[in-house]
Amino acid sequence: MNAVIDETSRAVPSARGAAHHAPGHYYEFRPYNIGRWIVWGLFALLLAVAPMVFTSSLSHTMLSQMGIAIVVCLSYNMLLGQGGMLSFGHAVYSGLGSFLAIHTLNLVSKGSLPIPVSLVPIVGGVSGALFAVLLGWVTTKKAATPFAMITLGIGELVWAMSLMFPEFFGGEGGVSGNRVTGSQPLGITFGPQIQLYYLIAVYTFICTALMFAFTRTPLGRMLNAVRDNPERVEFVGYDTQKVRYIAFIIAAFFAGISGGLAALNFEIVTSEVVSGPRSGAYLLFTFLGGATFFFGPIIGGILMVIAFVLLSELTKAWLLYMGLVFLFMVMYAPGGIASLIMMNLRVASFGRLRELWVSYLALAFTALIVLLGAAAMIEMVYHLKLNAALGPELKFLGINLDAHGLNSWFGSAFVMLTGLGLFELARRHFVRHWGEIQEFIEKEIKRREAL
Amino acid sequence: MSAVVPGLAPADIERAATSPATTALTGSAPPYALELKDVRKSFGKTEIIRGASLAVNAGERVAVIGPNGAGKSTLFNLVSGRFAPTSGEVLLNGQRIDGKRPFEINRLGLSRSFQITNIFPKLSVFENLRCGVLWSLGYRYTFLKFLADLDDANERAEELLEMIKLDKKRDVLATNLTYAEQRALEIGITIAGGAGVILLDEPTAGMSKSETRRFIELIKEVTVGKTLLTVEHDMGVVFGLADKIAVVVYGEVIAFDRPDAVRSNQRVQEAYLGSHVADAQAGAR
Numbered sequence: 001m002n003a004v005i006d007e008t009s010r011a012v013p014s015a016r017g018a019a020h021h022a023p024g025h026y027y028e029f030r031p032y033n034i035g036r037w038i039v040w041g042l043f044a045l046l047l048a049v050a051p052m053v054f055t056s057s058l059s060h061t062m063l064s065q066m067g068i069a070i071v072v073c074l075s076y077n078m079l080l081g082q083g084g085m086l087s088f089g090h091a092v093y094s095g096l097g098s099f100l101a102i103h104t105l106n107l108v109s110k111g112s113l114p115i116p117v118s119l120v121p122i123v124g125g126v127s128g129a130l131f132a133v134l135l136g137w138v139t140t141k142k143a144a145t146p147f148a149m150i151t152l153g154i155g156e157l158v159w160a161m162s163l164m165f166p167e168f169f170g171g172e173g174g175v176s177g178n179r180v181t182g183s184q185p186l187g188i189t190f191g192p193q194i195q196l197y198y199l200i201a202v203y204t205f206i207c208t209a210l211m212f213a214f215t216r217t218p219l220g221r222m223l224n225a226v227r228d229n230p231e232r233v234e235f236v237g238y239d240t241q242k243v244r245y246i247a248f249i250i251a252a253f254f255a256g257i258s259g260g261l262a263a264l265n266f267e268i269v270t271s272e273v274v275s276g277p278r279s280g281a282y283l284l285f286t287f288l289g290g291a292t293f294f295f296g297p298i299i300g301g302i303l304m305v306i307a308f309v310l311l312s313e314l315t316k317a318w319l320l321y322m323g324l325v326f327l328f329m330v331m332y333a334p335g336g337i338a339s340l341i342m343m344n345l346r347v348a349s350f351g352r353l354r355e356l357w358v359s360y361l362a363l364a365f366t367a368l369i370v371l372l373g374a375a376a377m378i379e380m381v382y383h384l385k386l387n388a389a390l391g392p393e394l395k396f397l398g399i400n401l402d403a404h405g406l407n408s409w410f411g412s413a414f415v416m417l418t419g420l421g422l423f424e425l426a427r428r429h430f431v432r433h434w435g436e437i438q439e440f441i442e443k444e445i446k447r448r449e450a451l
Numbered sequence: 452m453s454a455v456v457p458g459l460a461p462a463d464i465e466r467a468a469t470s471p472a473t474t475a476l477t478g479s480a481p482p483y484a485l486e487l488k489d490v491r492k493s494f495g496k497t498e499i500i501r502g503a504s505l506a507v508n509a510g511e512r513v514a515v516i517g518p519n520g521a522g523k524s525t526l527f528n529l530v531s532g533r534f535a536p537t538s539g540e541v542l543l544n545g546q547r548i549d550g551k552r553p554f555e556i557n558r559l560g561l562s563r564s565f566q567i568t569n570i571f572p573k574l575s576v577f578e579n580l581r582c583g584v585l586w587s588l589g590y591r592y593t594f595l596k597f598l599a600d601l602d603d604a605n606e607r608a609e610e611l612l613e614m615i616k617l618d619k620k621r622d623v624l625a626t627n628l629t630y631a632e633q634r635a636l637e638i639g640i641t642i643a644g645g646a647g648v649i650l651l652d653e654p655t656a657g658m659s660k661s662e663t664r665r666f667i668e669l670i671k672e673v674t675v676g677k678t679l680l681t682v683e684h685d686m687g688v689v690f691g692l693a694d695k696i697a698v699v700v701y702g703e704v705i706a707f708d709r710p711d712a713v714r715s716n717q718r719v720q721e722a723y724l725g726s727h728v729a730d731a732q733a734g735a736r
Contacts, residue, residue: 213597217593217594217595218590218592218601219592219594220598221578221581222582222585222592224571228573229569229571232565232570232571232640234532234553234554235557235562236554236583236644237585237586237644238586242592246594250594
């Protein structure tokens with residue numbers, strides 16, 4: 001038996017070698033893809049220099065959170081973009097990863113567990129994966145709408161549990177820890193935010209690379225096939241549930257790592273991290289970034305932090321604005337920001353992007369006018385509802401508005417409607433122009449094919 | 452690299468229709484490549500397949516014909532595992548497969564195509580074919596290897612590309628192919644895993660006459676040495692392609708024989724063929 005195997009394994013490479021000498025007939029594997037090295041090099045460089053460019057403590061906090069959000073959005077996109085699984089409960093796995101990580105951190109602090117703090121996120125990852133092994137089998141039994149509903153159910157289940165078991169979930173106050181503990185090699189305590197940032201950056205880079213690598217493996221490709229056409233997958237020998245299940249576990253692993261990083265970053269974990277709104281945020285921002293391209297969720301993760309940290313400071317109505325953005329994205333650019341970028345790159349590669357600048361400027365300017373008018377009214381409503389005690393006057397972008405005054409309302413409405421009309425004009429012009437360019441590109445592609 | 456699955460050269464993928472193991476089970480006579488014994492299927496109270504029996508030898512090309520609604524596609528669905536039969540037996544190389552899931556049946560060496568094009572629309576042509584190849588080469592659910600390193604799978608997918616004459620469309624998304632090209636890809640995915648028994652459900656559905664003729668040649672080429680069952684409506688094609696014809700009427704196989712024998716079969720003429728045979732004969736003259 002052994003001899004047979006040895007013989008075949010020796011025979012196969014030689015046969016393959018022969019095949020490669022046949023003139024241009026077979027698939028040739030190119031080990032070095034320079035473009036890819038450059039992209040990954042730039043990504044690493046960006047992660048490394050970002051905190052040197054943005055030096056304030058607020059930006060360090062935000063950069064840390066961005067790394068965490070990038071990992072979790074990418075992991076979510078394994079389900080949504082690559083597997084066609086619309087999950088409403090991804091926070092279960094990142095959240096439980098967070099809890100296990102913070103409990104581990106506390107064990108380290110007590111001295112009963114001798115692992116370095118830098119490895120705590122991996123505990124989060126492993127526990128996320130284990131929970132997925134447990135809960136994922138039921139979840140992935142079905143695809144599409146039933147899948148979405150099961151994830152919703154499991155999300156609710158875990159959320160309810162978080163209120164029932166305060167020993168583990170810490171009740172209202174959550175569970176807190178202290179990351180400055182355990183062995184401190186080379187004097188790295190992770191006390192200062194900048195040290196933690198670099199830990200997060202390393203994890204972000206490695207996780208992103210691993211998740212990208214996953215898309216290039218047999219399972220990764222079959223996951224795309226399951227997304228496209230689960231029925232056919234069954235007729236080429238694959239059990240679709242198993243494909244979904246394994247992918248689900250892997251996605252939960254990375255979600256757990258992000259949860260572990262979050263535990264280290266905030267040093268407190270409350271039951272809010274397993275909640276439905278958190279899952280919803282992952283969905284929303286992964287979608288905004290763009291689920292159809294691998295790098296889309298990276299944009300999504302960055303936007304998530306900007307929205308949560310900056311936008312929420314700027315206005316109380318930030319969730320309303322986010323909802324509007326989401327709405328328009330689903331309607332007009334279902335491929336997210338990533339697809340907008342890629343479509344424009346395509347236009348650029350055919351040398352037609354420059355002529356669109358005027359249209360884009362017009363669109364942006366008129367949209368801004370609409371936003372100005374709409375935002376003024378939204379802010380007045382919010383002011384009336386939340387700050388009634390302060391009187392009807394409010395300042396909006398340096399303009400004094402009177403939430404009870406007809407002038408303010410008519411003014412804002414006028415601005416908005418004017419903007420809307422102008423925007424529609426600009427949009428029509430743009431659509432015509434865009435369509436004409438797309439036609440040109442199609443023709444050009446046909447022409448090049450014919451050559 | 453692929454050392455985990457040694458000896459899986461393309462020649463070995465072709466799961467021989469009669470493997471020693473299955474022959475041993477049934478004694479000296481080699482089992483049929485595909486055998487149906489009194490297969491029945493009811494949906495609710497309606498019995499669609501009413502005791503179909505069929506025995507196909509390895510390497511035979513069988514055309515399954517019959518009027519619309521006779522149950523041809525349902526029969527294929529029962530054999531390929533899309534539905535489980537209500538009663539009866541389906542044997543593949545002597546092994547019971549009725550009630551098994553589609554992927555289990557596929558792994559045992561039976562592959563099918565669909566009447567309505569059933570491909571992976573957002574993957575390229577090459578990726579479509581590679582998806583059809585992966586399981587048969589033993590790569591299963593692995594995520595610890597890069598696709599680019601799987602030389603045998605890539606070579607096999609390239610071979611398939613040339614076989615179905617889509618090598619110029621290698622990196623085009625399947626959804627952007629023409630209808631005829633999608634039908635070819637459908638066949639390509641079906642034969643990709645190297646299954647010994649191939650079921651084609653109306654492979655030429657919706658094609659023009661000339662496309663059909665070319666396509667039948669393609670099917671002949673890519674199924675050399677395999678057991679083939681195909682549903683087909685064009686009688687000219689049927690008599691040109693098939694070694695044997697199975698006539699399905701009202702959920703029963705009322706005749707299964709060589710084309711000329713079927714043509715002169717009284718029961719077939721009465722039940723169904725009549726005018727078609729006259730057409731075909733007129734066309735032949």
